[in-house]
Amino acid sequence: xSIAIADVAPLAEAGDPAPVLLTVEEAARCLRIxxxxxxxxxxxxxxxxxxxxxxxxxxADAPAAYLARRRAEQRAA
Numbered sequence: 001x002s003i004a005i006a007d008v009a010p011l012a013e014a015g016d017p018a019p020v021l022l023t024v025e026e027a028a029r030c031l032r033i034x035x036x037x038x039x040x041x042x043x044x045x046x047x048x049x050x051x052x053x054x055x056x057x058x059x060a061d062a063p064a065a066y067l068a069r070r071r072a073e074q075r076a077a
Contacts (some may be wrong), residue, residue, distance in 0.1 A: 020060055027058035041066065
């Protein structure tokens with residue numbers, strides 16, 4: 001979805017490639033939700049994340065995938 005790409009683009013420095021992983025705060029900003037809600041989505045498995053060392057990161061495509069699943073669920077309902 002283009003919304004996630006548009007929101008992630010400013011996170012990269014000028015000339016740097018777009019980030020592959022987002023912090024939870026960056027993912028929350030992409031989804032326009034709070035940090036606590038984002039952690040709740042991660043905890044329930046609705047939003048993909050991984051741990052690197054002690055850091056929780058969200059793949060850059062995970063917010064768009066979450067939105068696509070939610071939209072499909074709402075259309076089916």
